[in-house]
Amino acid sequence: MVTLLDGKRVAEEVKKELRERIGKLPRPPKLAVILVGDDPASKTYVAGKEKDCREVGIDFQLLHFPAGTEEEELICTIRELNTDPTVHGIIVQLPLPPPLTNQPLSHIDPSKDVDGLHPLNVGKLWLGQYDLDRDLLPCTPKGVIKLLDYYSVSLAGKLAVIVNRSNLVGKPLAKLMLDRNATVVICHSKTPSLSERMKEADILVTAVGRRPKFVVGPEAVKEGAVVVDIGMNFIGGKLVGDVDFERVKEKVSYITPVPGGVGPMTRAMLLHNVVLVAERAERGVQV
Incomplete structure (x- = not known):
């Protein structure tokens, strides 16, 4: 039976903790x-x-x-x-x-860069000089890892395929997954046989946002895979992801809904980064 990676629920727990931390400032x-x-x-x-x-x-x-x-x-x-x-x-x-x-x-x-995009913070990420809970990392990749952690989804020894090569999502997420001992493949618009690459994935992450041109159906997903859908598309006024959710969920072990999956986690991680900076400032420590 498939397990929903409920980002909305996890984000609410994060926000509850942040309210308590803010109350101590x-x-x-x-x-x-x-x-x-x-x-x-x-x-x-x-x-x-x-x-x-x-x-x-x-x-x-x-x-x-x-x-x-x-x-x-x-x-x-x-x-x-x-x-x-x-x-x-x-x-x-x-x-x-x-x-x-x-x-x-x-x-x-760099100590106020809560999006994690300053060259210094990017460099710390790529050199492995970071702590997931204590450093300023890009919010969406950080949120994805936090969500997988919450549901005890291990990355070690898994093949992770990421369909996105942006500085905001694909590249930093690849590094975070690599540091957790996943084998990571980044795919993009010029990747040959993209569907075949996706079907090999133990963990499939897609962040394209070009439906109906790009849609992930069950034929492109491995049986029992973990699917993280970061795509944002509006079809008939409704927000949907890159993945054909209703059809794919019957084939996989874990999947994020859209909305209610990665989006709330991204927003919660931004709040987390702001609180982190405030706590560091109170202690007189720079991030």
């Missing part, structure tokens, strides 16, 4: 989010972050800039936030509208 942690332009999806994501913060007692500051804002203005704002002792986490909401690049991200103080 002399002041609430604060997350500052920089938003450029009026992209509807970005505004929705930012609103979700604010809601999550309010739920656990984290203060939220939105700095909303118009499209066409110069890169230097964003960098100046980031530098001000870096030196503000009341701000514990800084996020630049991606994607930035053209012609802006992601260069401003490298100006965030």
